[in-house]
Amino acid sequence: MSLGSVPLRYKVDIDREQCMRCMRCVDNCSYGAFRNEEGKLIVNSRKCTACHRCISMCPRDAISLKDRPVDYRAHPLWTSEAREDIINQSRTGKIVLAGMGNAKDFPSIFDRLVLDACQVTNPSIDPLREPMELKTHIGKKPSRLEFEETVDGDIKVLNEIAPNLELQTPIMIGHMSYGAISLNAQRSIAQAVAKVGTFMGTGEGGLHESIYPYQDNTIVQVASGRFGVDINYLERGAAIEIKIGQGAKPGIGGHLPGEKVCSDISCTRMIPYGSDAISPAPHHDIYSIEDLAQLVRGLKEATEWKKPVFVKVAAVHNVAAIAAGIARSKADAVVIDGFRGGTGAAPKVFRDNVGIPIEAAIASVDKKLNEQGIRNEISIIASGGIRNSADIAKSIALGADAVYIGTAALIAMGCRVCGNCYRGLCPWGIATQREDLVDRLDIDSGAQQVANLINAWTYELSELMGAAGINSIESLRGNRERLRAYMLDEGMLNVLQVKPVGA
Amino acid sequence: MCGIFSVIDRNMTRMDGSSIKAALSSMDERGSGEGAGYVAYGIYPDFPDCYALHIFFDNIVDHKSKVDELLSKWGVIIHQEEIPTYEQPSLKRQHIPWRYFFKPYKDLMVGSLTPEEDIIIKTVMDINSGIDGALVFSSGKNMGVFKAAGWPEDVANFYRIEDYRGYIWLAHNRYPTNTPGWWGGAHPFNLLNWSVVHNGEITSYGTNRQYVESNGYKCTMHTDTEVVAYLFDYLGRRHKLTEELIVKALAPPFWDEIDSMPLSKSELNRAIRLIYGPALMNGPFGIVVAQSDGIVGFTDRIKLRPLVVGDDGTKLYISSEEAAIRRVDPNIGEIYMPKAGEPVIGRVVK
Ligand code: SF4
Ligand code: SF4
Numbered sequence: 063m064s065l066g067s068v069p070l071r072y073k074v075d076i077d078r079e080q081c082m083r084c085m086r087c088v089d090n091c092s093y094g095a096f097r098n099e100e101g102k103l104i105v106n107s108r109k110c111t112a113c114h115r116c117i118s119m120c121p122r123d124a125i126s127l128k129d130r131p132v133d134y135r136a137h138p139l140w141t142s143e144a145r146e147d148i149i150n151q152s153r154t155g156k157i158v159l160a161g162m163g164n165a166k167d168f169p170s171i172f173d174r175l176v177l178d179a180c181q182v183t184n185p186s187i188d189p190l191r192e193p194m195e196l197k198t199h200i201g202k203k204p205s206r207l208e209f210e211e212t213v214d215g216d217i218k219v220l221n222e223i224a225p226n227l228e229l230q231t232p233i234m235i236g237h238m239s240y241g242a243i244s245l246n247a248q249r250s251i252a253q254a255v256a257k258v259g260t261f262m263g264t265g266e267g268g269l270h271e272s273i274y275p276y277q278d279n280t281i282v283q284v285a286s287g288r289f290g291v292d293i294n295y296l297e298r299g300a301a302i303e304i305k306i307g308q309g310a311k312p313g314i315g316g317h318l319p320g321e322k323v324c325s326d327i328s329c330t331r332m333i334p335y336g337s338d339a340i341s342p343a344p345h346h347d348i349y350s351i352e353d354l355a356q357l358v359r360g361l362k363e364a365t366e367w368k369k370p371v372f373v374k375v376a377a378v379h380n381v382a383a384i385a386a387g388i389a390r391s392k393a394d395a396v397v398i399d400g401f402r403g404g405t406g407a408a409p410k411v412f413r414d415n416v417g418i419p420i421e422a423a424i425a426s427v428d429k430k431l432n433e434q435g436i437r438n439e440i441s442i443i444a445s446g447g448i449r450n451s452a453d454i455a456k457s458i459a460l461g462a463d464a465v466y467i468g469t470a471a472l473i474a475m476g477c478r479v480c481g482n483c484y485r486g487l488c489p490w491g492i493a494t495q496r497e498d499l500v501d502r503l504d505i506d507s508g509a510q511q512v513a514n515l516i517n518a519w520t521y522e523l524s525e526l527m528g529a530a531g532i533n534s535i536e537s538l539r540g541n542r543e544r545l546r547a548y549m550l551d552e553g554m555l556n557v558l559q560v561k562p563v564g565a
Numbered sequence: 566m567c568g569i570f571s572v573i574d575r576n577m578t579r580m581d582g583s584s585i586k587a588a589l590s591s592m593d594e595r596g597s598g599e600g601a602g603y604v605a606y607g608i609y610p611d612f613p614d615c616y617a618l619h620i621f622f623d624n625i626v627d628h629k630s631k632v633d634e635l636l637s638k639w640g641v642i643i644h645q646e647e648i649p650t651y652e653q654p655s656l657k658r659q660h661i662p663w664r665y666f667f668k669p670y671k672d673l674m675v676g677s678l679t680p681e682e683d684i685i686i687k688t689v690m691d692i693n694s695g696i697d698g699a700l701v702f703s704s705g706k707n708m709g710v711f712k713a714a715g716w717p718e719d720v721a722n723f724y725r726i727e728d729y730r731g732y733i734w735l736a737h738n739r740y741p742t743n744t745p746g747w748w749g750g751a752h753p754f755n756l757l758n759w760s761v762v763h764n765g766e767i768t769s770y771g772t773n774r775q776y777v778e779s780n781g782y783k784c785t786m787h788t789d790t791e792v793v794a795y796l797f798d799y800l801g802r803r804h805k806l807t808e809e810l811i812v813k814a815l816a817p818p819f820w821d822e823i824d825s826m827p828l829s830k831s832e833l834n835r836a837i838r839l840i841y842g843p844a845l846m847n848g849p850f851g852i853v854v855a856q857s858d859g860i861v862g863f864t865d866r867i868k869l870r871p872l873v874v875g876d877d878g879t880k881l882y883i884s885s886e887e888a889a890i891r892r893v894d895p896n897i898g899e900i901y902m903p904k905a906g907e908p909v910i911g912r913v914v915k
Contacts, residue, residue: 192867197820217833433779532847
């Protein structure tokens, strides 16, 4: 018996009265949902991914889109998604792939936290009139300073302080490799971070020559596939990041299909043209924390101790102890990627079920490092599902030094979070290598939009800080007094170390 | 709002408390009659080497024996007595103020460079967080805090503050918003020889508290001020920072200022901000901190609370209001207002 087809996921409708048959939708849809048959516009809704490219390009606002136009018999357990996955898997016998971050309906902890503001007993600070400092330093810091008085009465610091990255705002852009995203997308991001004085991650894809002009604002990644890694690469980056895991798929490696490995990508990654780029799940030279410490030292030696080295891990149950282990190595920062972290492609079962939310991970890492008296010696970078400036303020108040954003930066370039990145057909020219699609993304405007977003969030952060009577970001860091929880259970309050509203 | 007043005689000539009472009382407008206190240095010349532990007992029967027991474990009690007090019609007695003159056994704290101080800190934290009905509010040598819930003049009369003579005095008049009427919540706050009077609110409290707690202190007073005492003790005693450097850590210059300093200065300030970032205090405050050899006053980085300095060459006054200084010395020569974040330091000449 045939399984037949599953119901339509989206239904595209054309308002025929409005439509002027310009056929822009046909040209714009890379998934082939529209075709032009002798002047007649035909729609194949089954191909639609809700990427909104057509809708945003239609001059007549003639296109409408409906999510799940066909109802299943309602059932709280056997959701339509559960049923469809089973139907698809019984057809294919394969793992279900999915893009972007965890799509399950877990309540957001960020949305259950509220920030504080001053009233009467202390004045709020107006960022338009008073200095507001968001400058952030990421890197190793000694636990104490030693001083010496010089002959002419000056005081000199005796410690040698390891190089720190200086960020003008605590917002960085996380690792998205050339390969996972287009070169135009990566160049837009590079221009943007250079403009606002922050940093971007290169991902595990090497460093393309066209990013060299912005290399002082890049963090180069060393992941388990070691793609694109040579001394030239390490020396160009402002910092180096060892990627152990990723929030969207903790515990498994990565896979860039051979079709995406064009000649340019193969050069940047240093792999043969058209071959699959497979990053194994573990680093084959890291089987314990000592091995990691060794790799950190190895990378530092190779770059003459001039570059900060970060270690990125997925937020998993034991993340606090793992971070404490990392803090004991020479690493400068630990990056924690929460389970809502985006990705081009991940097995859906991992994306939706493995790992913990970033809010809890930050708080528990911060707490553990504090208990061990080493919190200020290492920086914490949080990532995975940060949607706005409030999420950033809350992350910092829970203990992060800075955040990485990923999906948000893509949205600033056009992405509509359709979740089909793994197909390589991104109609916005972001998650694709098809030249005609890549050309759709104008580098200068992309850069401007990303820079606008970071600037806007930075303004909002300073307003939030000013309202809370704080004029320097270090006074927000780990400052749970400025947070209250609304309707979180007591167990969660203990993990976050936040009081409930009204307390 | 709160009012603070402080004075040091650099020659260590001791002053009795009557003028301090007069100065503080001239700022009654800044308080609400729910908390006032004084601290004086040099008041116990008969016990110069003992830690003078001032303790509020809720009653002598239940709670005192536990404290006696704890102290005898860690050292010897050289002398103890109830702190003399005199009933005031408008001050409701809530505790019995007691004092111990205590000498810790140094060799009990292994692996410490400052074993005596560490024993005192441990004992204070243990009593305050572990023994109900007992609160240590003063623990330095040859100095002592006197405080209660009431107007400045009532609290002064309750302890007969004029009977004490010290070369450094800090005084505080409280307008509480938190813990009103609680004697422990009145200022000055003290730990070892550090005493703090504070006008304002510390918006970075959560960060500062975590920093001191991760270094062995326990915040037990339900107020942001105690963290200042711990920060001074931690940075001053344990990290050996001078008062100037501590103030640079607590109220540092802005990055723009640091970037435009000459290299050696900007390196120093940058290092302090990086390494002692969690000690940075935000929010509006005027603070005076005392040690046995001096006082330091400073405000937050944008001076959201007042601080006035008077100097006659021998005596240095730091106060919320000029009026209080003039109350003690009507003809004071030099009066000025320090810049935001700039430390005003008065040291004894030895
Ligand atoms: S883009 Fe809009 S107006 Fe043009 S053909 Fe498509 S639906 Fe019609
Ligand atoms: S980047 Fe991915 S999710 Fe965003 S529009 Fe392109 S394909 Fe869709």
